[in-house]
Amino acid sequence: MDRTELPAELRTAAPSRRQWVLRAAWLLLAVAAALYCGWRFTGPSPLQTNLLALLPATEADPVAEEAVDQLAGALGNRAVLLVSSDDAAHAKAAALQLGMALSASRAFASVTARVPPFDLGRITRFYLPYRFGLLTASDRALAGGDAEALRGALAERLYGLPGAGLATSLADDPFGWLQHWLMGLPLAASNLTLEDGLLVAHHGSTTSVLVIGTLPGSAFEADVQRGVLSAVAQGETALRAAWPDVNVARTGAVFYAESARRAAEHDVHVIGIVTLVGIALLMLWIFRSPRLLLLGFVSTALGILCALAATMLVFGKLHLLTLVFGASLIGEAVDYSIQYFIVYLSARQGWNARRGAREVLPALAVALATSLLGYAIVMFAPFPALRQIACFAIVGIFVAFASVIGLLPSLMTQPARRSPRTLFATAGAMLAKWHALIGGRRAWGVALALVAIAVPGWLQLRGDDDIHLLIQRDPALVAQERVVTNAVGMDNSAQFFVVRGATPESVLERTEALCARLAALTGAQALSGWQSVTSFVPSAQRQRADRALLGSHVFGDPGALRALLSGAGFRDDVVRTWMTSWTQSGEKSDDAVLRVEDWLAEPWSQPFRHLWLGRSASTPGAFAAVVIPQGITDANQPALIAAAHAVPGASFVDKAASVSRFFGVYRHDGAIWLAGALTLILLLTAARYGWRGAMLVAMPVWLAVGVTLAVFGYAHVRINLFNMLALMLVLGVGANYAVFLREGAMRANADIGAVWAGVLLSAATTLLSFGMLGMSSMPALKSFGSTLSLGIMVSVMLAPIGIGGMSTIQRRKA
Known part of the structure; x- marks a missing residue:
């Protein structure tokens, strides 16, 4: 028979110009997306490995949120290594060798093993011009006393033991006021001591030496991580060969970031490879056509590629959480092509590509709308990573649908050579039997029975809002961090105070008020200490008050003061010079006051500059400082919060607790979102199927949500925010299966067995991909995976309810 003698719908003419234009347009889109992604990945890595980027802005005060970011940046650019041994000589020699090896690796901007010589006199000389405004609390009490108290203080200064460390000369500081104040500086608020130019800590028989490396860039840059990890590994290997008794513990943001990146990359590879291979085998088993497999992955690859490009274009960065979730999106994106392939295989010689697209369009459009609804709700979640996931999924499934x-249709103009008729017939028989059990009039009885069984499970549901659901640190690194902090004697707490004010002076005054309240805490409420900028720079008010105290009680009677000093053995020229310094320091009051900017300009202030935040970038006209307490416990935390509330402009920041509270609020709100989404799906499907049909189509996914929650209740699995957000996706994805069956039953001459086989295949691919999230190292994705898998499984099992009465199937089969 000649081609011209074939019916029009069976002709397989060469692709038309319109088809070539469509192919070229899609190819252009794919090339553009691929080039953009390639360009982004060839430059600085767009991958975001900063765990703090996952967290929402939880502080009501934007200055406090800014403090969280600044502290993380200030303290996160260091790698700290602790070299320990029971042999002190070995520990010190190994630390020096490690320091030289790390310096030679060029992986660090600088490495400090041996502390460079420093002239402590520089600190004394810096504070000397301001000495008359710097008094300790005890000297303040003595200076305000009688002449006998002054005489006793002078005698102690002359005949007492010489001070160690920051000492002052008798000529410059006869009463030792400045020396006493300098001795209170928290320059070494740790267990470390300086031995042989090394920072050393002793614990029992163990000697530990600190080695500190400063990173050349952000701790969250992949190149920085690789360089640091390689250098540290090589250094540790050399140490083990030379000193087997030496141990090295390490901590720093760079190690946690590298661990998170490595775990996420492993997740991407495992989830992506297993999902691709699993879906390929399933599709080959059903369709027996490598060509259809290839076309299905073309559609899916377009969706994933465009989603990747769009996410980086919108957000600038791509979080590892998004990348891992994106690997699991393959199973959902391939659903649309599977439904088209089912129509294609069912048509056989009656195939017309454009007509096939029109037939499947209503089912895919409704399915797309429900999926977009689920992800759109996630888009409103206040977590940057979740918004990225929602953006990625919305673009990915929309492009997959559009392709x-x-x-x-432009690539599938030829009719199918074979069709799995036997498989479709078997699926149809199974559907008829299953529908007879749960469909038609029995659907309402099934629903009531499931609700009755689920109610006790619902009553056992409990919440869990722990921040570790989102961030789980490597236990090995946590153990090493504990070794370092115990040896050094410093807490690595994320809890601190933020003090804000309209001027730098008001910030200092309020900080002093807060520190006074902290000092007044006793017993179980007391702290072991704290770090504050006012330990280095008192407020101008405090300095002027100290000067005024000296002016009225010490320098008020120059003759008596001169006689006191001369009687103690001071030469007249020394007394005259010191008293002249007092007079000159008061001639210009501004010059007599130490200011924060003067202290910040000193090189030795660098380790403590994070205590002063300065002018706020988020709040115009605001300045801020932080106070970092040491020794926070459950017993004293309420007292610390109360102390902050008592000082204007002060707040106690506990990022972990804030995020946990935030999780709880949004978990409860999630229940409201879920109810709203259920209602929206009913309204959406009612526009297509009428109210009765909409109830039947929505019932499977409603029951799937209820059964999933009941299972968690019976299993005593605590519900978190991510379970609730995953249920939104169960609504969006799970509703598709009832829609596909309903639309298949409504299509003229449709093979309902083929439609059911397609639904089962779609569910299998989705379960395979989302189920793999349960193997993720990220707790949030595990919650997503378990909830999605269970919800989708129940949705597909109950999907035949959406068809309606048995007569519908019988008519279609006839």
Whole structure:
């Protein structure tokens, strides 16, 4: 028979110009997306490995949130290594060798093993011009006393033991006021001591030496991580060969970031490879056509590629959480092409590509709308990573949908050579039997029975809002961090105070008020200490008050003061010079006051500059400082919060607790979102199927949500925010299966067995991909995976309810 003698719908003419234009347009889109992604990955890595980027802005005060970011940046650019041994000589020699090896690696901007010589006199000389405004509390009490108290203080200064460390000369500081104040500086608020130029800590028989490396860039840059990890590994290997008795513990943001990146990359590879291979085998088993497999992955690859490009374009960065979730999106994106392939195989010789697209369009459009609804709700979640996931998924499934409707018809003009009729017939028989058990009039009885069984499970549901659901640190690194902090004697707490004010002076005054309240805490409420900028720079008010105290009680009677000093053995020229310094320091009051900017300009202030935040970038006209307490416990935390509330402009920041509270609020709100989404799906499907049909189509996914929650209740699995957000996706994805069956039953001459086989295949691919999230190292994705898997499984099992009465199937089969 000649081609011209074939019916029009069976002709397989060469692709038309319109089809070539469509192919070229899609190819252009794919090339553009691929080039953009390639360009982004060839430059600085767009991958975001900063765990703090996962967290929402939880502080009501934007200055406090800014403090969280600044502290993380200030303290996160260091790698700290502790070299320990029971042999002190070995520990010191190994630390020096490690320091030289790390310096030679060029992986660090600088490495400090041996502390460079420093002239402590520089600190004394810096504070000397301001000495008359710097008094300790005890000297303040003595200076305000009688002449006998002054005489006793002078005698102690002359005949007492010489001070160690920051000492002052008798000529410059006869009463030792400045020396006493300098001795209170928290320059070494740790267990470390300086031995042989090394920072050493002793614990029992163990000697530990600190080695500190400063990173050349952000701790969250992949190149920095690789360089640091390689250098440290090589250094540790050399140490083990030379000193087997030496141990090295390490901590720093760079190690946690590298661990998170490595775990996420492993997740991407495992989830992506297993999902791809699993889906490929399933599709080959059902379709027996490598060509359909290839076309299905073309559609899916377009969706994933465009989603990747769009996410980086919108957000600038791509979080590892998004990348791992994106690997699991393959199973959902391939659903659209599967439904088109089912229509294609069912048509056989009656195939017309454009007509096939029109037939499947209503089912895919409703399925797309429900999926977009689920992800759109997630888009409103206040977590940057979740918004990225929602953006990625929305673009990915929309492009996959569009490519099935717009591209695949131009690539599938030839009719199928074979069709799995036996498989479709078997699926149809199974559907008829299953529908007879749960469909038609029995659907309401099934629903009531499931609700009755689920109610006790619902009553056992409990919440869990722990921040570790989102961030879980490597236990090995946590153990090493504990070794370092115990040896050094410093807490690595994320809890601190933020003090804000309209001027730098008001910040200092309020900080002093807060520190006074902290000092007044006793017993179980007391702290072991704290770090504050006012330990280095008192407020101008405090300095002027100290000067005024000296002016009225010490320098008020120059003759008596001169006689006191001369009687103690001071030469007249020394007394005259010191008293002249007092007079000159008061001639210009501004010059007599130490200011924060003067202290910040000193090189030795660098380790403590994070205590002063300065002018706020988020709040115009605001300045801020932080106070970092040491020794926070459950017993004293309420007292610390109360102390902050008592000082204007002060707040106690506990990022972990804030995020946990935030999780709880949004978990409860999630229940409201879920109810709203259920209602929206009913309204959406009612526009297509009428109210009765909408109830039947929505019932499977409603029951799937209820059964999933009941299972968690019976299993005593605590519900978190991510379970609730995953249920939104169960609504969006799970509703598709009832829609596909309903639309298949409504299509004229449709093979309902083929439609059911397609639904089962779609569910299998989705379960395979989302189920793999349960193997993720990220707790949030595990919650997503378990909830999605259970919800989708129940949705597909109950999907035949959406068809309606048994007569519908019988009519279609006839």
